[in-house]
Amino acid sequence: MIDWILGILALLALLVAGVPIALAMTIVALVGMSVLLGVDPTFAMLGQVFYDNAMSYTLSVMPLFVLMGNFVVKAGLADDLYEAANAWLRHYRGGLAMATIVACGGFSSVCGSSLATAATTARVSMPAMRRYGYSDGLATGTIAAGGTLGILIPPSIVLVIYGVITQSDIGKLFLAGILPGVVGIIGYLVAVRLSLLRSDEHAQEAEPLPWSTRLRATRGIAGVLILFVGVIGGIYLGAFTANEAAGVGAFGAFVLALLRRRLDRAALYEILVETSRMTAMLFFVLFGGILFANFVNVAGLPADLNHWITLFGADPVPVILMILAIYLLLGMVLESISMVLLTVPIFFPIVTGLGFDAIWFGIFVVVAVEISLITPPVGLNVFVLKAVLPEVPTRVIFRGVLPFVLIDVVRILLLIGVPSIALLIPATT
Amino acid sequence: MTAAVLLFAMMIVTVVDVIGRYFLSRPLPGAFELTEILLALTVFISAPLVCLREEHITVTLLTDRLSARAREIQAIVAATLGCFIFGIVAWQLFEHARRLAAYGDVTLFLRIPKGPLGYAMAACTALAALSLMLVAYERCKSARQLIREAR
Amino acid sequence: QTVLRLSNWLPSQHPLFEQTIKPWTEQVTKATDGRVVIQLLAAPLGPPAAHFDFAANGVADVTFGIHSYTPGRFTATLLAELPFQTESAEYLSVAYWRVHQRYLAKANEHRGTKLLAIFTHGPGQLWTRDRDLSSMQSLRGSKIRVAGGFAQDGAKALGVIPIQAPVTEVYQVLAGGIADGVEFPAESIDSFNLTGVLDRGLLVPGGLYNVSMFLVVNAGRWSKLSKQDQDAIMSVSGEQLARTAGRTWDRADADALASMRKAGKIELATPSEQQMAAIRKALEPYVTKTLQQISAKGIDARAAQQELQKEIAALKARGGS
C-alpha cells in the first residue's frame, strides 16, 4: 500500500513543480515499477506501451475529431452559432449569456474538446457581453462553464479515452452523452439566471431583432446541424463506427470550410500541423497515464481500494457518492485526461462489480471531469479564458463559474438518481 | 510538414474506405492498418516540435507565481528531466523494434514489417530528446542573462 | 513463497477465465502446498496482443493469449488453426498439446517463456445476415469480419471480403451493416450478444478455422522455481489444462447452440455434400500453403498434421482420455 501512496505523492510533487504531466507520470511509473518489478521488465514495458498505443486503431478517432474541431473553427461555425443563438435570446434577461451557453452547446456537438469550445466561444461572445454591461465574472464564467459541454456532448475526446481504457463501445458512449448534454445546457441556463440575482450584476437586455433577421441567422447553423446529424446520426444508425465517423466528420468539416472559402493552402497546412501537435501532446499524456495506471495496478491500489469499499458495505449508492467526492477532490488539482487515465482503471472494476452500467459510468466520469475543468485551483477552461483575456483576474473568473459548478453537482446527483438520462438513447439502437 | 501530410492521409484513408464500402462494395484493403501506421507516425513525428515549443501540458499552479529567474531555472530542470526520459524512451523503442524485427512481426493484412516502424518511432523520440536538450541550453542562456541583469 | 503475477485481459465472467484460468491458479497453489501463489492483477497491463511480450519480458509473470494477435511471430501454431479437424475443442486441444511437444516445440517460437499449455477454442463457423449460405457462389463478395491467423487466408479462399475490426466492435459492425457476417465459434455469437444481428449460421463439420492460444510463464521466473514446484505446476498444466480449456469451450459452444435453437432466430444449417466439396477445394491450396510455411520452420508439417489427426481420432475413440 505504501508503494502507491508514495507514487501518488511523488506525482503530485512533480506536477506542482511544473514538470509536464506526461513526463511526471512516466517518471513516477518508471521508478515505481523498477522498484516493484526490476529495471529490465520496466524498461521493456516502456517501449511496448509507447509502441502499442501509438499503433492503435481505436485511438485514431482522437486526432480525427480534433481535426474536425479545428476545421469547424476555421469554417467560422462558432460565429454563426453565436449569431443564431443571440438573435433568439438577446432580448431576454441574461440573454447574451444564455446565447453563449446555447452556442457552446451547439459548438461542442461538432468539437471534441472543452478547451477549444471555450477558447472559440470566448472570441465571439465576450465583446457583446461586455458591451451590454455584463460583469466580467458572469461573462467569463458563462464561457468557461459553457465550454465544458465540449466533452459531454459527443464527439468527445474524454469519452474516447474512457472507451479505450474500459473497452466499451465508443459509439454507444457518444449516444449516451447526448441527453445529459441537453440537461447540461438547461442547467447552465438556470445558472445564468441564478447569477443575475447578484446585486452587482448590471447585465442589460438587448433590443429584440426582427423576425426576418432571426430566421436568416438561424439558417447559418445548417452547417453545424449537417455535421452533427451526419456524424452522430451515422453512429446511431450504425452506418459507420466511431472511427469512421471521425474521419468522415473531419472530411465534412474540411469540405464545409472549403465551400465557405475559409481555407487556402496555408490555412490547411496550419490546421494540420496544429492538430498533429495537439495529437502528440495528448498521446504523450496518454502514454504516461497508461504507465502510471500500470504502476498503481502492480502496486495493488485497486485491491486496497476494493478492500476499503467493502468495509463501507456493498450498497452501491454510498460507494458512488464516495467516488464522486474523490473525483471532485482530484478534479481540483488534476487535468482532465490524466484524471481519467488515473482513476478509471481503478474504479471501473469496482463500479461495474456493484452492478452499475459501464456506459453509464462513462457519462458519470465525464460529468465529474467536466466539473474539474472549472474548479479552482487548477481549472483548465479558466486558464484558457485567462489566456484569451489576460486583463481579467483569475479570481473573478472562478467566482463567475461558481453557480455553474453548483448546477453541475446537482446534475451529477440527478444522473445517479435517474441513470436512464444516459442510457435511454443508446438503448434504442 | 510530414505530420500534416500523414494526418490528412489518415482522414482520406477513412473516407475512401467508407465510400468504397457503401458505393462500390469494396472497402479499402488494409485501411485499418494504414490508419494505425499513419497515427503512430503522426504522433512521433510531431513530438520533436512539441518539445521544441515546450508545449507539453503542464500544471501551472505554482510556477506562475515564481519570479522570472526561478521560472527559467524550473524550465531548465523540466527540460533536462524530459531530455533524459525521452532518451530512455527512444532507447527502449529501439529495443522493442529490435525484438519485433527478430520475431518477424508483421501487420495482419498488408504484412508490413513492424520492426522498421519501431525504429522510426525511436528515431523521432531521440530527436525529441535532442530538442529538449536545445531547450535546456536556450533556457540556460536566458537565465544567465537574467542573472547578469539583476546584478 | 513465490508470488507470480498474472495479467488477465478477459472480462472476469468469460468462461475461459472463470472456468479454466482462475481454477488453474487455485490448483497451482494447492499442488505446490502454497509455495507458489498466482496473483491476479486487478486490471490488464495492456492490450491482449501485448500479453506474450509481457511474459517474455517479465512485465507480468504469467499470461495467456492468442498466437495470431502477433502476426508473423508464430507459424508452427497455425497447425491447430487448419479447418475440418474436429467438433471438439477438448480433443483438438489435448491432441494439439501432445503434437506440440513432439513436433512443434522445436521451432522454439515461445522464446523467453516456458509454455504451460496450448489449446484452441471450438470449430470456427460462418455467421451471416441476409445472405444465402446455400452455395459458395452466393457468398462471394460478402463482407465478413474474420480473426487473424488461418482465418485470413480462409476468407480469401472463400471469396469473401475480410473486414478488420476489434472484437469489441463486432456488434456495431454487424448491426450497422458494415459487415454482412462474422467468423466465430458458436460461443462468441452468444457472448458478444450477436443473436439479434445475425440470421444464419453455417456449421461446417470440424470448422472453417480455429484459433490457437497459449498460457506461458516468464522463463527466468520459471527457472528460479525448485524442480519440485515446477513438476507440481506442470502436473496441473500441460495436457490437463489443455483438456480443461477445451472442455470449457465445448460447453460454451454447446450452450450457445442450444440457446440459439431454442430462440429460433438464427437458422442453423450444415453444408450439403456438394457445398462441402466446394469449400474443401477452395481451402485446400491454403492448407497446403500453411503446411509449407510450417515446414519452413524445420518441422515435418505433414507428419505433424497426420499425428494430430491420429491423436484426435484416438481421443474420440476412447472418449477423451
Ligand code: NA
Ligand atoms: Na463535443
Ligand code: NA
Ligand atoms: Na479543477
